[in-house]
Amino acid sequence: MTEQANARDLFRAAYENRYTWDANFPGYSADVELKQGDEVYKGKIRINSDMTVEVTGIEDETVQESIYTQLRDIVTHRKRGSFDKAHGKNEFNLGETDARGATEILVKGDAMGSNYKIRGTEICQVSRVMGRMAFVIDTAESLDTGEGYAASRYDVVFRNPQTGELLREMQFEDTFEKVGDYYVMTKQVIHANEQGQKTTTEFNYANVKLLEPAAV
Template sequence: MTITKVTAKDLFRAAYENRYTWDKNFPGYSAEITYKYEDQSIKGIARINQDLKAEVLGIDDDHAQKAIHNQLWETSIHRVRRSFDDTHGANTFSYGDTDETGRVEILVGGKSAGDKYKLSNNEVCLVCRHINGVLVTINTFASYNTGEGYLSCRYDSVYHDPKTGEQRGDKSNFSDEYQKVGNYFILSRRIISTGIVGETLPQEFIFENIQLSGISV
Protein backbone atom coordinates (compact mmCIF):
# COMPACT_ATOMS: atom_id res chain seq x y z
CA MET A 1 0.00 0.00 0.00
CA THR A 2 1.40 3.38 -1.01
CA ILE A 3 0.84 6.29 1.36
CA THR A 4 0.98 9.70 -0.30
CA LYS A 5 2.30 12.43 1.97
CA VAL A 6 0.38 15.69 1.96
CA THR A 7 2.45 18.43 0.35
CA ALA A 8 3.57 21.40 2.43
CA LYS A 9 1.50 23.66 0.19
CA ASP A 10 -1.69 21.65 0.69
CA LEU A 11 -1.17 21.44 4.46
CA PHE A 12 -0.64 25.19 4.66
CA ARG A 13 -3.58 25.88 2.33
CA ALA A 14 -5.90 23.89 4.62
CA ALA A 15 -4.82 25.90 7.68
CA TYR A 16 -5.06 29.18 5.75
CA GLU A 17 -8.60 28.37 4.65
CA ASN A 18 -9.53 27.39 8.22
CA ARG A 19 -9.09 30.98 9.47
CA TYR A 20 -12.27 32.83 10.41
CA THR A 21 -13.03 35.64 7.95
CA TRP A 22 -16.01 37.82 7.11
CA ASP A 23 -17.91 37.00 3.92
CA LYS A 24 -18.72 39.37 1.05
CA ASN A 25 -22.05 40.28 2.67
CA PHE A 26 -20.41 41.74 5.78
CA PRO A 27 -22.31 45.02 6.37
CA GLY A 28 -19.92 46.76 8.76
CA TYR A 29 -20.65 47.58 12.38
CA SER A 30 -20.44 50.22 15.08
CA ALA A 31 -19.80 49.91 18.81
CA GLU A 32 -19.33 51.96 21.92
CA ILE A 33 -15.62 51.87 22.72
CA THR A 34 -13.98 52.32 26.11
CA TYR A 35 -10.20 52.70 25.97
CA LYS A 36 -8.34 52.26 29.27
CA TYR A 37 -4.69 53.20 29.62
CA GLU A 38 -2.76 54.26 32.73
CA ASP A 39 -5.30 56.27 34.77
CA GLN A 40 -7.48 57.20 31.80
CA SER A 41 -10.80 55.79 30.63
CA ILE A 42 -11.86 57.34 27.33
CA LYS A 43 -15.17 56.63 25.61
CA GLY A 44 -16.32 57.10 22.03
CA ILE A 45 -17.73 55.31 19.00
CA ALA A 46 -15.80 52.79 16.91
CA ARG A 47 -16.90 51.84 13.43
CA ILE A 48 -15.76 49.46 10.70
CA ASN A 49 -17.56 50.17 7.45
CA GLN A 50 -18.66 47.70 4.81
CA ASP A 51 -15.47 48.44 2.86
CA LEU A 52 -13.55 47.52 6.07
CA LYS A 53 -12.26 51.05 6.62
CA ALA A 54 -12.15 52.07 10.28
CA GLU A 55 -13.44 55.23 11.96
CA VAL A 56 -13.21 56.53 15.53
CA LEU A 57 -15.77 59.16 16.51
CA GLY A 58 -16.25 61.37 19.55
CA ILE A 59 -12.66 61.17 20.83
CA ASP A 60 -10.36 64.20 20.75
CA ASP A 61 -7.35 62.68 22.52
CA ASP A 62 -4.79 61.97 19.76
CA HIS A 63 -3.15 59.02 21.53
CA ALA A 64 -6.48 57.31 22.21
CA GLN A 65 -7.77 58.05 18.70
CA LYS A 66 -4.68 56.48 17.12
CA ALA A 67 -4.59 53.49 19.49
CA ILE A 68 -8.24 52.60 18.82
CA HIS A 69 -7.95 53.14 15.07
CA ASN A 70 -4.88 50.89 14.92
CA GLN A 71 -6.73 48.03 16.62
CA LEU A 72 -9.77 48.41 14.36
CA TRP A 73 -7.47 48.35 11.33
CA GLU A 74 -5.60 45.29 12.63
CA THR A 75 -8.91 43.53 13.23
CA SER A 76 -10.36 44.29 9.80
CA ILE A 77 -7.30 43.26 7.75
CA HIS A 78 -7.34 39.83 9.41
CA ARG A 79 -11.03 39.36 8.62
CA VAL A 80 -10.63 40.04 4.88
CA ARG A 81 -11.46 36.95 2.84
CA ARG A 82 -8.90 36.39 0.07
CA SER A 83 -8.36 33.16 -1.79
CA PHE A 84 -5.19 31.21 -1.08
CA ASP A 85 -4.04 31.63 -4.68
CA ASP A 86 -4.55 35.40 -4.57
CA THR A 87 -2.46 35.68 -1.41
CA HIS A 88 0.15 32.97 -1.95
CA GLY A 89 0.06 32.15 -5.66
CA ALA A 90 3.59 33.50 -6.19
CA ASN A 91 5.04 31.51 -3.27
CA THR A 92 6.39 27.99 -2.91
CA PHE A 93 6.25 25.87 0.24
CA SER A 94 8.40 23.15 1.77
CA TYR A 95 8.57 21.33 5.08
CA GLY A 96 10.95 22.49 7.79
CA ASP A 97 11.35 20.91 11.21
CA THR A 98 8.69 19.53 13.52
CA ASP A 99 9.24 20.80 17.07
CA GLU A 100 8.88 18.93 20.35
CA THR A 101 5.20 19.93 20.62
CA GLY A 102 4.39 18.54 17.15
CA ARG A 103 4.10 21.91 15.42
CA VAL A 104 5.06 21.56 11.76
CA GLU A 105 7.27 24.23 10.21
CA ILE A 106 6.44 25.49 6.70
CA LEU A 107 9.21 27.33 4.83
CA VAL A 108 8.26 29.84 2.14
CA GLY A 109 10.08 30.42 -1.15
CA GLY A 110 9.26 32.50 -4.19
CA LYS A 111 7.95 36.04 -3.77
CA SER A 112 7.91 35.84 0.05
CA ALA A 113 11.13 33.84 0.40
CA GLY A 114 12.42 33.81 3.97
CA ASP A 115 9.00 33.82 5.61
CA LYS A 116 7.94 30.79 7.62
CA TYR A 117 4.97 29.45 9.54
CA LYS A 118 4.18 26.70 12.02
CA LEU A 119 0.99 24.65 11.92
CA SER A 120 -0.84 22.66 14.58
CA ASN A 121 -4.30 21.06 14.44
CA ASN A 122 -5.07 22.70 11.09
CA GLU A 123 -4.28 26.17 12.45
CA VAL A 124 -1.42 28.60 11.88
CA CYS A 125 0.19 28.90 15.31
CA LEU A 126 3.33 30.83 14.35
CA VAL A 127 3.83 33.53 11.73
CA CYS A 128 7.27 34.87 10.86
CA ARG A 129 7.08 37.39 8.02
CA HIS A 130 9.15 40.18 6.52
CA ILE A 131 6.94 43.29 6.47
CA ASN A 132 8.22 46.76 5.50
CA GLY A 133 11.83 45.93 6.32
CA VAL A 134 11.05 44.33 9.69
CA LEU A 135 10.79 40.67 10.71
CA VAL A 136 7.45 40.22 12.50
CA THR A 137 6.94 37.10 14.62
CA ILE A 138 3.55 36.17 16.08
CA ASN A 139 3.15 33.16 18.37
CA THR A 140 -0.38 31.94 19.09
CA PHE A 141 -1.04 30.11 22.36
CA ALA A 142 -4.83 29.74 22.32
CA SER A 143 -7.60 29.98 19.75
CA TYR A 144 -11.38 29.85 19.54
CA ASN A 145 -13.26 27.61 17.12
CA THR A 146 -16.25 29.55 15.79
CA GLY A 147 -17.56 26.61 13.78
CA GLU A 148 -16.74 28.67 10.69
CA GLY A 149 -12.99 28.87 11.23
CA TYR A 150 -10.68 29.69 14.11
CA LEU A 151 -9.82 32.99 15.78
CA SER A 152 -6.58 33.53 17.67
CA CYS A 153 -7.41 34.74 21.18
CA ARG A 154 -4.10 34.65 23.07
CA TYR A 155 -0.83 35.44 21.30
CA ASP A 156 2.25 37.64 21.33
CA SER A 157 4.14 39.65 18.72
CA VAL A 158 7.71 40.90 18.48
CA TYR A 159 9.79 42.71 15.85
CA HIS A 160 13.40 42.04 14.83
CA ASP A 161 15.91 43.50 12.41
CA PRO A 162 15.95 40.93 9.58
CA LYS A 163 19.70 41.37 8.99
CA THR A 164 21.12 41.52 12.52
CA GLY A 165 18.39 39.69 14.43
CA GLU A 166 18.32 42.52 16.97
CA GLN A 167 14.95 42.93 18.68
CA ARG A 168 13.16 46.18 17.93
CA GLY A 169 10.98 47.36 20.78
CA ASP A 170 9.30 45.28 23.45
CA LYS A 171 7.25 42.14 22.97
CA SER A 172 3.47 42.65 23.15
CA ASN A 173 1.04 40.10 24.61
CA PHE A 174 -2.57 40.06 23.40
CA SER A 175 -5.74 38.63 24.91
CA ASP A 176 -8.89 38.83 22.76
CA GLU A 177 -12.57 38.09 23.33
CA TYR A 178 -15.25 37.87 20.63
CA GLN A 179 -19.01 38.20 20.50
CA LYS A 180 -21.31 36.83 17.82
CA VAL A 181 -23.53 39.58 16.43
CA GLY A 182 -25.97 38.41 13.79
CA ASN A 183 -23.93 36.10 11.56
CA TYR A 184 -20.54 37.59 12.44
CA PHE A 185 -17.98 37.27 15.21
CA ILE A 186 -16.83 40.72 16.35
CA LEU A 187 -13.99 41.68 18.70
CA SER A 188 -15.53 42.70 22.04
CA ARG A 189 -12.43 43.07 24.22
CA ARG A 190 -8.68 43.26 23.72
CA ILE A 191 -5.95 43.64 26.33
CA ILE A 192 -2.41 44.45 25.19
CA SER A 193 0.52 44.23 27.59
CA THR A 194 3.79 45.51 26.16
CA GLY A 195 7.12 44.94 27.88
CA ILE A 196 7.61 42.87 31.01
CA VAL A 197 4.27 41.62 32.28
CA GLY A 198 3.57 43.12 35.69
CA GLU A 199 5.89 46.07 35.14
CA THR A 200 3.89 47.92 32.49
CA LEU A 201 0.23 48.90 32.53
CA PRO A 202 -1.83 47.20 29.83
CA GLN A 203 -4.04 48.89 27.27
CA GLU A 204 -7.63 47.68 27.30
CA PHE A 205 -10.18 48.10 24.50
CA ILE A 206 -13.80 47.28 25.38
CA PHE A 207 -16.43 47.23 22.62
CA GLU A 208 -20.06 47.26 23.77
CA ASN A 209 -23.50 47.63 22.19
CA ILE A 210 -22.13 46.24 18.92
CA GLN A 211 -24.57 46.81 16.06
CA LEU A 212 -24.26 45.59 12.49
CA SER A 213 -24.79 48.45 10.05
CA GLY A 214 -28.31 48.63 8.67
CA ILE A 215 -29.40 45.50 10.54
CA SER A 216 -31.48 45.20 13.70
CA VAL A 217 -30.07 42.40 15.82
Protein backbone atom coordinates in the same frame (compact mmCIF):
# COMPACT_ATOMS: atom_id res chain seq x y z
CA MET B 1 7.48 18.10 -6.00
CA THR B 2 5.31 15.95 -3.77
CA GLU B 3 6.74 17.60 -0.65
CA GLN B 4 6.14 21.07 -2.06
CA ALA B 5 2.58 20.16 -3.06
CA ASN B 6 2.05 18.64 0.38
CA ALA B 7 3.37 21.78 2.10
CA ARG B 8 1.15 23.97 -0.09
CA ASP B 9 -1.92 21.82 0.61
CA LEU B 10 -1.27 21.82 4.37
CA PHE B 11 -0.79 25.56 4.45
CA ARG B 12 -3.81 26.20 2.20
CA ALA B 13 -6.00 24.13 4.55
CA ALA B 14 -4.87 26.19 7.55
CA TYR B 15 -5.15 29.49 5.66
CA GLU B 16 -8.69 28.69 4.54
CA ASN B 17 -9.63 27.58 8.08
CA ARG B 18 -9.17 31.11 9.48
CA TYR B 19 -12.43 32.74 10.60
CA THR B 20 -13.34 35.50 8.13
CA TRP B 21 -16.46 37.54 7.45
CA ASP B 22 -18.41 36.51 4.35
CA ALA B 23 -19.49 38.65 1.38
CA ASN B 24 -22.76 39.57 3.15
CA PHE B 25 -20.99 41.14 6.14
CA PRO B 26 -22.92 44.41 6.74
CA GLY B 27 -20.39 46.08 9.05
CA TYR B 28 -21.06 47.16 12.61
CA SER B 29 -20.94 50.09 15.00
CA ALA B 30 -19.92 50.08 18.66
CA ASP B 31 -18.96 52.23 21.62
CA VAL B 32 -15.24 52.02 22.34
CA GLU B 33 -13.37 52.54 25.58
CA LEU B 34 -9.58 52.58 25.68
CA LYS B 35 -7.83 52.24 29.05
CA GLN B 36 -4.11 52.65 29.68
CA GLY B 37 -3.01 53.09 33.27
CA ASP B 38 -5.21 55.80 34.80
CA GLU B 39 -6.23 57.19 31.42
CA VAL B 40 -9.63 56.32 29.94
CA TYR B 41 -10.92 57.46 26.56
CA LYS B 42 -14.38 56.86 25.11
CA GLY B 43 -15.70 57.22 21.59
CA LYS B 44 -17.54 55.45 18.81
CA ILE B 45 -16.36 53.22 15.96
CA ARG B 46 -17.69 51.79 12.73
CA ILE B 47 -16.38 49.03 10.52
CA ASN B 48 -18.26 49.40 7.26
CA SER B 49 -19.28 46.65 4.86
CA ASP B 50 -16.47 47.71 2.49
CA MET B 51 -14.00 47.20 5.39
CA THR B 52 -13.27 50.92 5.85
CA VAL B 53 -13.10 52.01 9.48
CA GLU B 54 -14.14 55.15 11.33
CA VAL B 55 -13.33 56.44 14.82
CA THR B 56 -15.24 59.43 16.21
CA GLY B 57 -15.64 61.28 19.48
CA ILE B 58 -12.01 61.12 20.63
CA GLU B 59 -10.08 64.39 20.65
CA ASP B 60 -6.65 62.96 21.44
CA GLU B 61 -5.19 62.25 17.99
CA THR B 62 -2.70 59.66 19.26
CA VAL B 63 -5.46 57.68 20.98
CA GLN B 64 -7.71 57.98 17.94
CA GLU B 65 -4.88 56.72 15.72
CA SER B 66 -4.26 53.83 18.11
CA ILE B 67 -7.90 52.72 17.91
CA TYR B 68 -7.94 53.20 14.13
CA THR B 69 -4.81 51.03 13.78
CA GLN B 70 -6.35 48.32 15.96
CA LEU B 71 -9.52 48.31 13.84
CA ARG B 72 -7.43 48.03 10.67
CA ASP B 73 -5.73 44.98 12.22
CA ILE B 74 -9.14 43.45 12.96
CA VAL B 75 -10.17 44.00 9.32
CA THR B 76 -6.91 42.47 8.06
CA HIS B 77 -7.62 39.27 9.98
CA ARG B 78 -11.35 39.05 9.24
CA LYS B 79 -11.32 40.10 5.57
CA ARG B 80 -11.83 37.16 3.27
CA GLY B 81 -9.33 36.70 0.46
CA SER B 82 -8.46 33.87 -1.89
CA PHE B 83 -5.43 31.72 -1.17
CA ASP B 84 -4.36 31.87 -4.80
CA LYS B 85 -4.40 35.66 -4.84
CA ALA B 86 -2.42 35.93 -1.60
CA HIS B 87 -0.01 33.03 -2.05
CA GLY B 88 -0.43 31.63 -5.58
CA LYS B 89 3.07 32.66 -6.71
CA ASN B 90 4.86 31.42 -3.59
CA GLU B 91 6.71 28.14 -3.22
CA PHE B 92 6.14 26.12 -0.05
CA ASN B 93 8.34 23.50 1.58
CA LEU B 94 8.03 21.55 4.80
CA GLY B 95 10.54 22.26 7.55
CA GLU B 96 11.01 20.70 10.97
CA THR B 97 8.22 19.57 13.30
CA ASP B 98 8.78 20.85 16.84
CA ALA B 99 8.17 19.09 20.18
CA ARG B 100 4.63 20.50 20.35
CA GLY B 101 3.68 19.04 16.98
CA ALA B 102 3.89 22.27 14.98
CA THR B 103 5.35 21.92 11.48
CA GLU B 104 7.38 24.65 9.76
CA ILE B 105 6.13 25.88 6.41
CA LEU B 106 9.02 27.58 4.59
CA VAL B 107 7.99 30.07 1.93
CA LYS B 108 9.92 31.28 -1.11
CA GLY B 109 8.74 34.27 -3.12
CA ASP B 110 6.98 36.13 -0.31
CA ALA B 111 7.81 39.83 -0.39
CA MET B 112 7.99 40.04 3.42
CA GLY B 113 10.09 36.94 3.97
CA SER B 114 7.26 35.17 5.77
CA ASN B 115 7.54 31.70 7.26
CA TYR B 116 4.90 29.87 9.25
CA LYS B 117 4.20 26.98 11.58
CA ILE B 118 0.97 25.04 11.41
CA ARG B 119 -0.56 22.69 13.96
CA GLY B 120 -3.39 20.61 12.53
CA THR B 121 -5.42 23.05 10.45
CA GLU B 122 -4.34 26.21 12.26
CA ILE B 123 -1.49 28.63 11.60
CA CYS B 124 0.16 28.82 15.03
CA GLN B 125 3.21 30.92 14.15
CA VAL B 126 3.97 33.73 11.71
CA SER B 127 7.55 34.93 11.22
CA ARG B 128 8.14 38.01 9.09
CA VAL B 129 10.75 40.66 8.28
CA MET B 130 9.56 44.18 7.45
CA GLY B 131 12.43 46.56 6.77
CA ARG B 132 14.33 47.15 10.02
CA MET B 133 11.89 45.09 12.07
CA ALA B 134 11.48 41.33 12.35
CA PHE B 135 8.65 39.81 14.31
CA VAL B 136 7.33 36.40 15.35
CA ILE B 137 3.70 35.83 16.36
CA ASP B 138 3.01 32.67 18.39
CA THR B 139 -0.62 31.68 18.97
CA ALA B 140 -1.28 29.98 22.31
CA GLU B 141 -5.08 29.71 22.17
CA SER B 142 -7.79 30.16 19.55
CA LEU B 143 -11.56 30.25 19.38
CA ASP B 144 -13.31 27.63 17.25
CA THR B 145 -16.28 29.49 15.76
CA GLY B 146 -17.56 26.47 13.85
CA GLU B 147 -16.73 28.45 10.69
CA GLY B 148 -12.98 28.66 11.24
CA TYR B 149 -10.66 29.66 14.05
CA ALA B 150 -9.76 33.06 15.46
CA ALA B 151 -6.59 33.53 17.53
CA SER B 152 -7.57 34.56 21.07
CA ARG B 153 -4.25 34.53 22.95
CA TYR B 154 -0.95 35.18 21.21
CA ASP B 155 2.51 36.66 21.81
CA VAL B 156 4.52 38.90 19.49
CA VAL B 157 8.29 39.38 19.74
CA PHE B 158 10.00 42.17 17.75
CA ARG B 159 13.73 42.05 17.00
CA ASN B 160 16.32 43.89 14.97
CA PRO B 161 16.79 41.53 11.96
CA GLN B 162 20.47 42.43 11.61
CA THR B 163 21.56 42.03 15.23
CA GLY B 164 18.81 39.87 16.75
CA GLU B 165 18.42 42.48 19.51
CA LEU B 166 15.10 42.19 21.35
CA LEU B 167 13.11 45.40 20.79
CA ARG B 168 9.64 44.73 22.16
CA GLU B 169 7.47 41.94 23.51
CA MET B 170 3.67 41.99 23.49
CA GLN B 171 0.99 39.61 24.76
CA PHE B 172 -2.56 39.83 23.37
CA GLU B 173 -5.80 38.47 24.82
CA ASP B 174 -8.81 38.82 22.51
CA THR B 175 -12.45 38.20 23.42
CA PHE B 176 -15.13 37.61 20.78
CA GLU B 177 -18.91 37.58 20.87
CA LYS B 178 -21.35 36.52 18.21
CA VAL B 179 -23.59 39.36 17.02
CA GLY B 180 -26.18 38.18 14.54
CA ASP B 181 -24.31 35.82 12.22
CA TYR B 182 -20.85 37.27 12.88
CA TYR B 183 -18.18 37.02 15.55
CA VAL B 184 -16.72 40.40 16.49
CA MET B 185 -14.01 41.38 18.95
CA THR B 186 -15.48 42.92 22.10
CA LYS B 187 -12.29 43.18 24.15
CA GLN B 188 -8.53 43.20 23.61
CA VAL B 189 -5.93 43.41 26.37
CA ILE B 190 -2.33 44.10 25.34
CA HIS B 191 0.60 43.70 27.73
CA ALA B 192 3.71 45.32 26.26
CA ASN B 193 7.32 45.37 27.42
CA GLU B 194 9.64 47.73 25.56
CA GLN B 195 13.17 48.08 26.91
CA GLY B 196 11.87 47.26 30.40
CA GLN B 197 8.99 49.74 30.22
CA LYS B 198 5.75 47.80 30.78
CA THR B 199 2.28 48.98 29.79
CA THR B 200 -1.17 47.41 29.67
CA THR B 201 -3.70 48.71 27.17
CA GLU B 202 -7.32 47.61 27.11
CA PHE B 203 -9.82 48.10 24.28
CA ASN B 204 -13.46 47.47 25.16
CA TYR B 205 -16.27 47.46 22.61
CA ALA B 206 -19.86 47.64 23.84
CA ASN B 207 -23.31 48.19 22.32
CA VAL B 208 -22.19 46.37 19.16
CA LYS B 209 -24.81 46.64 16.41
CA LEU B 210 -24.67 45.26 12.88
CA LEU B 211 -25.27 47.97 10.28
CA GLU B 212 -28.32 47.79 8.05
CA PRO B 213 -27.40 46.71 4.53
CA ALA B 214 -27.67 49.64 2.11
CA ALA B 215 -30.91 49.63 0.12
CA VAL B 216 -30.29 48.82 -3.52
